[in-house]
Amino acid sequence: MQRIHNVTQLADLDDDALARCYAYPRHLDGPWVRANFVSSIDGAFTVDGVSAGLGTAADKRVFTVLRELADVVVIGAGTLRAENYGGAHPDRQRRITHHQHGIGGHPEGAPPPIAVVTATAKLDPGAKFFADAEVPPLIITTTQADPAQITALEDAGAVVVIAGTAAIMPAALIRVFxxxxxxxxxxxxxxxxxxxxxxxxxxxxxxxxxxxxxxxxTGGRISLSASTFDLPMARKQLLLDDDGTVLARWARR
Structure with a gap:
């Protein structure tokens, strides 16, 4: 029987060891895009329209670490509304420690801004998302957005970035970062x-x-696109929790 490599029991990792498991590559000269999702065994990514129903203690622990390491968290406007997002509030000292170790974080511990991708900028400036933010959120939108709406979002504390005309192309989004x-x-x-x-x-x-x-x-899956595509991935890590949660990290080949 073939042995599966890079399999670790989550209970064997303290918080520092877990952060090292999810360290970003060192000396990045451009954006490295990491996605984080939770799914049921039968492929659903939400329960009753939100992901919270799938969250386990292990998933929440890794979710926290990933935010501690990130420079920016990016979401779509639909996710902002469905999940009732607030700001990111990772532990500041851990952000500083991660930066000192060269694996992520921030030199002064500041939380990562949350960037929202929206072609129309039709977001509620009075929403919890803006009031709860410790650092200004990034609203990445297009020239189709109503100037009055943009002003309202800026008055709510956001930084608005125009990154397209009718739509925001993926490459343009990455250029913003x-x-x-x-x-x-x-x-x-x-x-x-x-x-x-x-x-x-x-x-x-x-x-x-x-x-x-x-x-x-009838819930959908974690990835939806206009056409099918082939993106080979390699399993880099597998963490197992005692409750049966499986946490995999896949990297592009």
């Missing part, structure tokens, strides 16, 4: 944004939690 030196990119969804990035060949890594449950229903 590159221009700001935000090289450790963490995509938290949704499926359309992830699918567009993957279809464009811009996803470097996928962190996928498989929750130990079957949910049925």
């Amino acid at each position: 590159a221009q700001r030196g935000l090289h450790r990119v963490l995509c938290e969804g949704g499926p359309h944004l992830f699918g567009q990035l993957a279809e464009a060949g811009l996803v470097d890594e996928l962190c996928l939690t498989t929750a130990p449950m079957l949910v049925g229903g």
Whole structure:
């Protein structure tokens, strides 16, 4: 029987060891795009429209570490609304420690901004997302957005970036991060944004939690795109939790 390599029990890892498992490559000269999703055994990525129903203690622990390491968290507007996002609030000292070790984080511990991709910028400036942000969110939009809406979002504390005309192309999105030196990119969804990035060949890594449950229903999968594509991935790591949660890290070949 062939032995599966790089399999670790999550209980054997303290927080520092877990962070090293998810370290970004050192000395990046451009954005490295990592996606993070949770899925049921039968492939659903939501329960009743949100991912919270699939969250396990192991998934929450890795979710926290990934945010500690990232320079920016990127989501689509649909994910912002469906998941009732707030700002990112990782532990500041751990962000500093990760930076000192060269694996991610921030030299002063500041949290990563959350970037929202929206062609129309039709977001509620009074939403928790803006009030809860410790650092200004990035709203990445197009010339189709209403100038009055843009002003309202800026008044709510956001930085608005125009990155397209009718739509935001994946390469243009990545250029926004590159221009700001935000090289450790963490995509938290949704499926359309992830699918567009993957279809464009811009996803470097996928962190996928498989929750130990079957949910049925008609929910979609983690990746949706206009056409099918072939993106070979290699398994880099497999963490197992006592409750049956499987945490895999896949990197582009």
